[in-house]
Amino acid sequence: MSETGVQALSVSGVYKRFGSVEALRGVDLAVEQGEIFGFLGPNGAGKTTTIRVLTGFIRADQGTAQVLGMEAWGETVAIKARLGFLPDVVAFASGFTGQDFLNYVASLRGIRGRLPRQAELLERLELPDSALRRKVKGYSSGMAKKLGLVQAMQHDPDVLIMDEPTEALDPLMRQELFAIIREARDRGATVFMSSHVLSDVEEVCERVALIREGRIVGTGSVEALREGKARTMEVEFRTPPSGGLSIPGVEVLSQEGTTWELAVSGDINEVLRELARHDIADMTYERLSLENLFMGFYSEGGGRELADA
Amino acid sequence: MRSVFTYTLSSHRIGLLAVSVGLFLMSLIIVYTFDAFGGLDALADLFESLPAPMAAMFRAQAGFGTTITSYIALDYRHPVYIIAGLAFVLSVSSGAAAREIERGTALMLLASPIARWRYLAAKVGVVIVGAVVIVTMSWLGSMAGTALTGVAGDVEGGTLMLAQLNELGVLLAAGGIAMLLSATNSDGGRTVSVAAGVLTVMYFLDFVGAIWGPAEPLAPLSLFYYYDPLAVATDGGTLVRDLLVLFGVAIAGFVAALVLFQRRDITR
Numbered sequence: 001m002s003e004t005g006v007q008a009l010s011v012s013g014v015y016k017r018f019g020s021v022e023a024l025r026g027v028d029l030a031v032e033q034g035e036i037f038g039f040l041g042p043n044g045a046g047k048t049t050t051i052r053v054l055t056g057f058i059r060a061d062q063g064t065a066q067v068l069g070m071e072a073w074g075e076t077v078a079i080k081a082r083l084g085f086l087p088d089v090v091a092f093a094s095g096f097t098g099q100d101f102l103n104y105v106a107s108l109r110g111i112r113g114r115l116p117r118q119a120e121l122l123e124r125l126e127l128p129d130s131a132l133r134r135k136v137k138g139y140s141s142g143m144a145k146k147l148g149l150v151q152a153m154q155h156d157p158d159v160l161i162m163d164e165p166t167e168a169l170d171p172l173m174r175q176e177l178f179a180i181i182r183e184a185r186d187r188g189a190t191v192f193m194s195s196h197v198l199s200d201v202e203e204v205c206e207r208v209a210l211i212r213e214g215r216i217v218g219t220g221s222v223e224a225l226r227e228g229k230a231r232t233m234e235v236e237f238r239t240p241p242s243g244g245l246s247i248p249g250v251e252v253l254s255q256e257g258t259t260w261e262l263a264v265s266g267d268i269n270e271v272l273r274e275l276a277r278h279d280i281a282d283m284t285y286e287r288l289s290l291e292n293l294f295m296g297f298y299s300e301g302g303g304r305e306l307a308d309a
Numbered sequence: 310m311r312s313v314f315t316y317t318l319s320s321h322r323i324g325l326l327a328v329s330v331g332l333f334l335m336s337l338i339i340v341y342t343f344d345a346f347g348g349l350d351a352l353a354d355l356f357e358s359l360p361a362p363m364a365a366m367f368r369a370q371a372g373f374g375t376t377i378t379s380y381i382a383l384d385y386r387h388p389v390y391i392i393a394g395l396a397f398v399l400s401v402s403s404g405a406a407a408r409e410i411e412r413g414t415a416l417m418l419l420a421s422p423i424a425r426w427r428y429l430a431a432k433v434g435v436v437i438v439g440a441v442v443i444v445t446m447s448w449l450g451s452m453a454g455t456a457l458t459g460v461a462g463d464v465e466g467g468t469l470m471l472a473q474l475n476e477l478g479v480l481l482a483a484g485g486i487a488m489l490l491s492a493t494n495s496d497g498g499r500t501v502s503v504a505a506g507v508l509t510v511m512y513f514l515d516f517v518g519a520i521w522g523p524a525e526p527l528a529p530l531s532l533f534y535y536y537d538p539l540a541v542a543t544d545g546g547t548l549v550r551d552l553l554v555l556f557g558v559a560i561a562g563f564v565a566a567l568v569l570f571q572r573r574d575i576t577r
Contacts (some may be wrong), residue, residue: 019577055420077422085420089577092412095320107312258387260329274464 006064007052007112008033008159008190016049016214019220022051025214026063031192031207036185038205039194046214047194048088051163054192055085067159081109083156088164088194090148097148098132105151118154124151124176125149141168149177153184160184162193166200178204232286233262233271236278247274310423311338321401321435328397329443332390333450339384340377340454348373364520368537378465382449382542391533392481392544394443398436399504402487406545406570409576419575426567433488433563440480444473471548472538472558478555479536483508485562492570495577507534530557536538 009031016024024046041047047295050121052058056076065072067079087128092101106115121134127145131139136147145168151244152160160181168176181191181204195201201208202222210218234238236259249266258281264271268285318325332557356369367386384390406429409415419425451469453460487504494500511531518528528534535554542545 004508057416057419059572065494077424080420081422083420085416087413087416087420089416091417093320093412093414104312104316107420108418108423127470137417148417159531301314 001039006033007031007069008035008289009037009067009161009192011050011065012063014050014060014065015052016053016058016061023214024053024060027211027214027216029209031190033190034185034188036181036191036205037193037205038208039192039211040198040201041194041211044101045211047211048163049214050211051088051161051192051194054110055083055161056080065284072088073291074308077158080160082158084152084155086148086152086160086162086165090144092136092139092147093143094135098134098136098143099129101136101147102132102151102154106154109155109157114155117156118150121150121153121180124180125173142170142173145169145174153180156187156189158189160189160191160217162191164195165193166195166197174200198291231264233264234244234263234276234283234284234286235260238281241278245272245274250274310427310431313418313428314434315422317401317405317432317435318438319398321404321439324397324400325439325442327411328393329446332443333446333453334383334530335389336384336447336450337454337457340451340460341382341458343377343380343458343460349377349380352380361521362516363394365516368519368539376465376542377455377460378468379539379542381455381464381469382538385447385472385476386536390447390476391479391536393484394476395439395505395508397439397443398480398484399487399508401432401436401439402484403491403497403504405436405491406566407491407494409501410575411493411497413577415575416577423567424549424571429488429492429570433577434482435565436484436488437481438520440477440484443480443490446478447476448473463486465542468542472541473549473556475536475541475548475551476537478552478559479532481559482532482555482562484512485559487562488566489562490570492566493573495575 002228003172007030009029011027011029014027015022016022027046027050029050039047039050049058053060054067054072056072056079059073068082070079072079096104102118103112106112106118122128127143127146127150136144137147139147145165149162149165152162163179169177178200181193184189205222207219207221208238209216238258239257240258240260245260245262247266248270249264250264250271251263253261253263255261264285346355353375356364359369366388367383367385369383406415409418417430448466448470451464452461452466455464455466483504486507487500489503490500491497494503512533514524515528515531515533517524518526518531518534532555533549535551537546537551541548
């Protein structure tokens with residue numbers, strides 16, 4: 001994690017209502033410069049609305065949102081000069097070829113022709129010249145996503161905000177995208193990405209925030225979020241405990257024959273000492289995945305704020 | 310801003326070409342077939358015999374005058390002229406904001422460091438340039454027709470240009486209304502439908518106001534009330550007032566569109 005102490009993105013007490021729907025209910029976020037930050041939440045939780053507030057497409061009813069120290073709504077043009085943005089829906093005007101589109105968005109930044117970074121991104125994301133000469137309306141969703149990623153990154157932005165960047169990409173392309181994102185971070189760029197693919201976020205992001213019903217329910221490194229959360233242990237007994245298990249911090253989730261699934265949230269040493277009293281054939285103790293963590297946050301009826309790790 | 314203007318104009322070039330060439334040919338043919346109607350006297354008789362509603366459609370209740378200039382100007386009120394010009398204007402205006410938001414293209418393009426109002430202003434520029442091209446081509450068609458038929462000396466080109474200026478006012482006023490609808494909506498289809506509906510109601514308001522006394526006070530609410538090319542060709546009519554109203558509506562519509570588009574949420 002690159003900690004500069006300088007905030008690239010900050011959202012403070014942001015509320016947004018659309019008619020009777022309260023989309024954001026006091027969102028607070030801070031992302032440091034040079035950080036890769038993941039933004040997680042189920043559909044309708046407020047991810048895209050938060051991103052649109054940060055990118056100046058939506059004005060917050062209350063609270064402040066800043067990018068690189070500038071007001072997201074009032075100074076949006078100055079921000080966008082240093083911002084790369086990939087929206088959740090990648091759509092192009094139908095008359096464009098891929099190259100026309102890239103040239104057009106470059107020209108909106110006052111740049112004519114191909115950018116030096118464009119060629120590298122096209123090559124790494126496997127968008128050959130033959131594809132760029134085709135009309136974008138014939139693009140597959142994966143190709144459209146790649147073209148959207150190139151337009152977001154071709155000008156080497158200081159801040160990259162991406163809504164579901166890995167959607168429609170195959171596993172190899174995801175890995176390539178992560179490499180590009182890490183390189184951007186190494187050059188000092190800040191990356192803020194939302195995703196439904198938790199393993200992707202876990203792989204590339206240094207810190208994450210979880211949003212539910214318009215509120216941030218957890219913020220911190222993945223490790224910090226894991227802290228205090230149950231892990232899954234699967235134990236295969238040669239002789240199952242006849243009187244059951246009574247270990248502090250352990251809950252029996254299921255029993256299938258001699259195989260028991262346990263949720264362990266207490267001290268692991270205590271658990272192992274208790275289990276050692278029994279005849280065990282096999283045992284697995286899984287590192288808590290972000291997915292389990294995520295489900296935990298959304299099934300508890302409430303989250304918790306965590307200090308940054 | 311120049312990129313947005315160039316791209317938008319380019320993406321509407323086929324529509325603009327079709328409308329402007331079509332109206333050029335129509336203007337030319339109207340003059341070219343003038344003799345087929347039996348000349349000015351026969352046309353005067355024809356219009357005197359028309360039922361009032363039919364004459365009102367052309368704003369020719371008091372006859373059409375007795376010059377070739379007024380005959381040509383009269384045809385500028387033909388519904389085809391109005392519909393063709395408005396089709397182009399509505400297409401560009403509805404696509405300017407609402408359709409781009411609906412398709413999701415606005416998010417990608419407006420992620421660039423360009424103020425929203427400047428982005429939309431470039432599209433307003435395309436509406437203005439397109440409307441000027443359309444009326445100019447209509448006028449050129451009329452002039453080409455007079456040259457081909459050898460009656461150029463009998464036609465007042467400057468007067469017909471003023472009549473086309475009157476049509477330009479209608480197209481831009483309609484463009485202003487449509488642009489305002491587009492800037493405040495996120496559905497291109499609905500924007501076109503509402504704009505077309507508003508203009509249709511206005512057209513019939515003007516038409517009914519001309520033939521039915523009780524509806525007459527409502528006619529000034531219509532843009533088409535201020536479009537009277539025949540009056541321009543005969544006695545000048547109320548051209549200055551008409552242009553002030555039409556260009557006033559156009560400017561108000563465009564300015565309101567720029568202001569509201571800058572301030573609205575883009576929520577698709």
